[in-house]
Amino acid sequence: MTSHQSIPLYRDGRHYDAMNLDIVADIPFYLEEAKRAGGPVLELACGTGRLAIPIAQSGIEIVGLDLTPSMLAHAREKAKRAGVVIELIEGDCRSFALGRNFSLIFMGFNSMQHLHDPASLAGLFACVRQHLADGGRFVFDVFNPKLSLLARQPSERKHERDYEDPDGKGTISFDHAVRYDDASQVAHIGCYFTRRGAAGEERDFRVEELNMRCFYPQELDLLVRSQGFTMLAKFGNFERKVFTSGDPKQIVVCSKL
Numbered sequence: 518m519t520s521h522q523s524i525p526l527y528r529d530g531r532h533y534d535a536m537n538l539d540i541v542a543d544i545p546f547y548l549e550e551a552k553r554a555g556g557p558v559l560e561l562a563c564g565t566g567r568l569a570i571p572i573a574q575s576g577i578e579i580v581g582l583d584l585t586p587s588m589l590a591h592a593r594e595k596a597k598r599a600g601v602v603i604e605l606i607e608g609d610c611r612s613f614a615l616g617r618n619f620s621l622i623f624m625g626f627n628s629m630q631h632l633h634d635p636a637s638l639a640g641l642f643a644c645v646r647q648h649l650a651d652g653g654r655f656v657f658d659v660f661n662p663k664l665s666l667l668a669r670q671p672s673e674r675k676h677e678r679d680y681e682d683p684d685g686k687g688t689i690s691f692d693h694a695v696r697y698d699d700a701s702q703v704a705h706i707g708c709y710f711t712r713r714g715a716a717g718e719e720r721d722f723r724v725e726e727l728n729m730r731c732f733y734p735q736e737l738d739l740l741v742r743s744q745g746f747t748m749l750a751k752f753g754n755f756e757r758k759v760f761t762s763g764d765p766k767q768i769v770v771c772s773k774l
Contacts, residue, residue, distance in 0.1 A: 526708060526725050530565040530591025531683040536691060537567070538680065543625055543658065544571055546755040546768070550656050551577050554621035559648060561610040561641075562628035566592035566603065573601035580604045582613060611640030618650040624657040630729040633703055642744035646773050655746065658768040661753070661760075662731040667704060671696040674709060688713045702731045734760070737767055746771040 527533055547568050551558045556577040563569050563581030565588050572579045573596065581603055583589050589605050596603045606615070610624070611632070622645050632638050645655050669675075674692045682689050694707040710723040732740070741748050748771050750757075753764025760767060 526727050527564065527585050527588050530588045532680075532689075533588065534565050534567070534591070535680045535683050536678065536689075539678075540567075540626070542755045544568060546757070547623055547625055547656070548572055548575060550623065550654070550770075551575070551579065551621055554654065556621075557617075557619050559615075559619040559622045561622065561624040561645075562626075562631075563592065563605065564588045564626070566595050566605075568623075568625050569603055570596055570599050570601060573603050574599060580606065580615070580619070582606045582608045582610065582615075584609055611637050611644065613644055613648075615648060617648070618653070619648055620650050620653045622649055622653070622655050624655075627659050627729065629657050630659050630732070633701065633728065633730045638740065639744065642746065646745060649773055652772070654749065654770055654772055656768070656770050658755075658766055659732050659737070660729075661764055661767050662733055663765075666695060667697040667731070669695050671707075674707075682712065686712060697731075702733075704729045704731060732767065734767060737769070741769060741771050745774050747774055 548571055551572045552575065556579070558572060558577055558579040560569050560579060560581045563583045566581060569579050569581045569592070581592065583605070584607070586607055589607055592603070592605055629641070632641060649655060671694055674694045677691045677693050679688050679690050690711040690713060692709040692711070694709070696705045696707070698705065706727040706729060708725045708727055712722050738748060748769065750770040751760040752758055752766070752768040753760040754766055755768065758764065
């Protein structure tokens, strides 16, 4: 990920929300973390406010930072409809300076996996450390790499989900294929969007690539420690199950040393 690279998949917040409408398991978890912290809260890679808005609705002050203007614009519209005020800032999670501290900083929905190189990760943790209040927590989640998924043939497309076109132009089918680069530990995910119209016709109308860095469990633990943080907890799902082999997620709760 370069300094001002935006992810094409995130160009339209309406499609993003429609595609992820059923992703709700993480909302109670991050809401509980925000209530425990009591505010103020900073969400990095806040996107369309899927997590920030419920936190604001609970009465906790939250600031959202994201690199993509179109996602922030949609988040502002949603926040207005929800009747909440959220400061939404366009910025890079690797190089921001807000001039204040937060009792909780979090980065949800695998967003840290968009950072592929050591310099980007070091920049992220340095900014978090600079903005985290004494006794505050940094919480983030990433996938636990699934070797059977990474070993798939790049030509093998798998159906992920269907969603309704926000412009009313039919149902959109989302498929993906994976090409894994084991030298960089980056999964290059081909995203195929097919629109099924009223007449039943189907065609790929958009093909994009989403590049996600994989973090293996012991590597992730070492990364946290090497950046001046101590691991307080690590969960395998959003129900706070202690992380063990085979869990789908790595959810880290840490604080600065």
